[in-house]
Amino acid sequence: MSVLELRGISKVYGQGPAEVQALRDVDLSVDAGALVAVMGPSGSGKSTLLTIAGSLEEPTSGQVLVEGAMLSKMSRNDKARLRRQSIGYVFQDFNLLPGLTAAENVSLPLELDGVGARKARAVGLAALDELGLGDQASRFPDQLSGGERQRVAIARAVVGDRRLLLADEPSGALDSANGDSVMRLLVAACHRGVAAVVVTHDAQLASWADRVVFIRDGRIVDQTSPPDPESLLEPGQPSGPSRW
């Protein structure tokens, strides 16, 4: 079943000569358990696609469905609840609240959703533990490394029962080993049934996805076929490793 479905999404900013068409007739469907990467250069519309998918912004035309529910038919309150309960966001610059500890950052969305403080804290700690950050729970964001901060941000994004994870350049300025561990966490969330969309210009990051969609000038122009790792290590294959 599709957790996220975009149907004929277009987005126009400005009017007249200042008009910019950020997205043009975009269709995209992401099933439960799937990790989809959207690749494109700066200004291609990929971040707009993510904010519209996450109901942070309205499309000019087209429909967004999250778990079958059409966002355009929801009230403001229902949309806010959907964002709190079903959608997790991971941003390039982590967006952690500096005055809260790692554990408080992770349990905040649950508390905002009416979960009692004690229970929210327990769930938050468990999420941090799972990402190997149990001993950093009472540290503040500025006491954590970039890689640790992003893991806290991912714990916050997956805490509770989120069904859709949206990530914008989630490995940001992290080095490649830390970028790998961020992607491993997203892949693990997908193995638990979460649907995830990652937008990035980085091919190494995108290559963790089940499907890579290419966006250019606001349009989806191409996508990859499913990977088949078995074909790689066959000697003599054109796709085999480079020889010494």
Add this chain to the structure above:
Amino acid sequence: MSVRHALLAMLSEGPKYGLQLRQEFEARTGEVWPLNIGQVYSTLQRLERDGLIEPDDAADDGPQKGFRITAAGEQELASWLRTPLDLSLPPRDELVIKILVAWQLPGVDVREVIQTHRRYLVELMQQWTRLKEDQAQSGLGFALAVDAELFRLDSVMRWLDTADSRFRHAGTGPPVPAVPAMPRPRRRATVRP
């Protein structure tokens, strides 16, 4: 050639047989580069001919011939390890040639040609990443070999992204008639170990 030097490196740890060398080579390179036993024996013959290894007389008489490294071999190995590869001259890259040709050819959308190659590269990278993901416990050698492949493909991808962006900004007008010659980097006379 590095199979030659990889064998020398393994022999510098002590005398070994051909079959043993093949197994160790594959284990150390994460089994990403399978090595033919014939290639091992022909490389050992050339190393012996060049005086870099010699038969190991101390080995038991048996069907397999053991080898050990010579002083000249030790010297060759030390020099190879510390000599940077000669990367000063750009290789004749078929992809670069293809994109430059596509750009100049009437009726060809060079950005479409670029996209075809990008999709292929990302599909390859997905396969390598999947191997890395599935075989997280396969050891450091495997992870490093896969990383090397991913970085190599990524560098090609970045060049294609840059080319795409340059073509986008340049518009799709008629191609420029003459391509200026690529400046040749000066080649260093010698590389000191």
